[in-house]
Amino acid sequence: MLHKNSMMSGRIISNREIAKDHFLMSLKVSSAESSFQEASPGQFVMLRVKGRKFPFLGRPLSIYSIYPDDGGFIVELLYRVVGEGTYVISRLKPDEEMYIMGPLGRGFDISPDHSCVILIAGGIGIAPLSFLCEHYRRCAAGRPQKIICYAGVQRSNLLVGLERMEEICSGVRISTDDGSRGYHGLVTELFKNDLSSYGHRDSIIYACGPSAMLKGLAGILKDQSVSCQVSVEERMACGVGACLGCAVRVKSGYKRVCRDGPVFDIHEIVWD
Amino acid sequence: MKNPRNPKLQVDIGGLALKNPVMTASGTFGYGEEYSRYIDLNRLGAIIVKGVSLERREGNPPQRIMETPCGMLNSIGLENVGVRSFIDDKIPFLKKFNVPVIVNIFGETAPEYRKVAEILSDVEGVHGLEVNISCPNVEKGGVAFGADPDMAYEITRDVKSVTDLPVIVKLTPNITDIAEIAESVESGGADAISLINTLKGMSVDIEKRVPHLKNITGGLSGPAVKPVALRMVWEVVNRVSVPVIGVGGIMDAADAVEFLIVGARAVQVGTANFVNPRATMDILEGIEDYLIDHDISDINELIGMLKKG
Known part of the structure; x- marks a missing residue:
């Protein structure tokens, strides 16, 4: 099927800095026929600034939230400024227009078979996990008995996106690298300390964060039977699977983060 | 409302009649499927698919772009499914469309080029070959053949000897005199020439003091290379008589029209697809508008009409 509105226009409703270098953008997409009604947690959008030629590639940002609004959709994106592209996006003001393409990629495989859901977020990796949490809230019927969230950041004033987590999760555990709040150390260590308390068969882990964190998690889960899906990041050009730029090493070769992912089984990826 | 005087857009590329001159550049359009939900593939002049080799290739380790x-910059390293899988898994989808499919072929050795060409020649749904002697991101083959006039001649002649399909040879800009290579492939029997492939480049992360790309160097594409590509197309059309296809940094219709004026019979749109999946359609419509606005009834009246400044 042909999506005429593949490259939609989004009008910025708000774009505020909620912690140092961390922004929350709210975009209004007017088309009611947009594919956003099918957006699932873990998917992302490609964003490009209208009327500005450079940086010229879109920037992939994972979806923080989507909800219908007045014949269209509001798309929320929680992002961190990491380079020129995200810096330019962070400077945009309300009413400015952006090109938005999406939702793209394969999101989390949300299995109803697990009574306990464990979310592990490193830094801005909380964005898609928060959307996942929101998904559970909306579908009350298939809601797991228990949702536990682990959120790790460098220091306490960089904690973002926790509001929904605190409302929906049975427990939110925080770690900071500098000990300014919660556990003093890595979020993976904090989780590891609790690991034995979870039933491996009825639990599932969803994680997103820096690759060092995910690699650490892969090490912890190496000989464990618990299911774990991770959302990974790589530099992208097209976002639709054509350029093969965003390759990630998996056991069978390379896969495309944008199309085969960004969510993968943690054991499928080769963490080197 | 479009002006009713629909200008003729058909061009002939070495025996291939294209309904319009807008093609996709190899490596930027996958095997067609990836963009089929964004544009109507039937409207393209031709699809040039991702480079195919005899055996499956894994490609280079990330970071690739x-x-x-x-x-x-990209250093994909010609990751592809291999010619057999391409025929079994990708051609059936492409055959559903009324668009010529040109397969970009690659080998590490001359016999490999010949073998891939031979295999593809008998496949229904393949309308032409583009011989890639210009990839800068692989250790063997690729640019090693495209930088040497004798090798370029031999590969072209070898491929021609095993196929009846129109053969386009894609040239590298990483060379002193591109027209010399163009003449070699023309005498080797090339039906058309496409240029340019990417310019070899590099970029460094100054915090970590490492190259951004794991392969250290990569191929530069996008608007930055357009003036170089245009100059090289101009040099080549002045030296050969086979059709030339302009490639390099074409982002919009104005860019494409520049190449046509200089003498390119058709254009390939590459990196622009990544920025805007509808880029080929926007360019096609823009070329049509240009022709209407300039009272040109047939695109062939525009091609090569560069005046002295």
């Missing part, structure tokens, strides 16, 4: 000022 980096955006640079007005361009991007």
Whole structure:
């Protein structure tokens, strides 16, 4: 099927800095026929600034939230400024227009078979996990008995996106690298300390964060039977699977983060 | 409302009649499927698919791409499914469309080029070959053949000897005199020539003091390379008589029209697809508008009409 509105226009409703270098953008997409009604947690959008030629590639940002609004959709994106592209996006003001393409990629495989859901977020990796949490809230019927969230950041004033987590999760555990709040150390260590308390068969882990964190998690889960899906990041050009730029090493070769992912089984990826 | 005087857009590329001159550049359009939900593939002049080799290739380790000022570097390393899988898994989808499919072929050795060409020649749904002697991101083959006039001649002649399909040879800009290579492939029997492939480049992370790309160097594409591509197309059309296809940094219709004026019979749109999946359609419509606005009833009246400044 042909999506005429593949490259939609989004009008910025708000774009505020909620912690140092961390922004929350709210975009209004007017088309009611947009594919956003099918957006699932873990998917992302490609964003490009209208009327500005450079940086010229879109920037992939994972979806923080989507909800219908007045014949269209509001798309929320929680992002961190990491380079020129995200810096330019962070400077945009309300009413400015952006090109938005999406939702793209394969999101989390949300299995109803697990009574306990464990979310592990490193830094801005909380964005898609928060959307996942929101998904559970909306579908009350298939809601797991228990949702536990682990959120790790460098220091306490960089904690973002926790509001929904605190409302929906049975427990939110925080770690900071500098000990300014919660556990003093890595979020993976904090989780590891609790690991034995979870039933491996009825639990599932969803994680997103820096690759060092995910690699650490892969090490912890190496000989464990618990299911774990991770959302990974790589530099992208097209976002639709054509350029093969965003390759990630998996056991069978390379896969495309944008199309085969960004969510993968943690054991499928080769963490080197 | 479109002006009713629909200008003729058909061009002939070495025996291939294209309904319009807008093609996709190899490696930027996958095997067609990836963009089929964004554009109507039937409207393209031709699809040039991702380079295919005899055996499956894994490609280079990541990081594979980096955006640079007005361009991007890539070092994919010709990752592809291999010619057999391409025929079994990709051609059936492409055959559903009324669009010529040109297969970009690659080998590490001359016999490999010949073998891939031979296999594809008998496949229904393949309308032409583009011989890639210009990839800068692989250790063997690729640019090693495209930088040497004798080798370029031999590969072209070898491929021609095993196929009846129109053969396009894609040239590298990483060379002193591109027209010399163009003449070699023309005498080797090339039906058309496409240029340019990417310019070899590099980019460094100054914090970590490492190259951004794991392969250290990569191929530069995008608007940054357009003036170089245009100059090279101009040099080549002045030296050969086979059709020339302009490639390099074409982002919009104005860019494409520049190449046509200089003498390119058709254009390939590459990196622009990454920025806007509808880029080929926007360019096609823009070319049509240009012809209407300039009272040109047949695109062939525009091709090569560069005046002295």
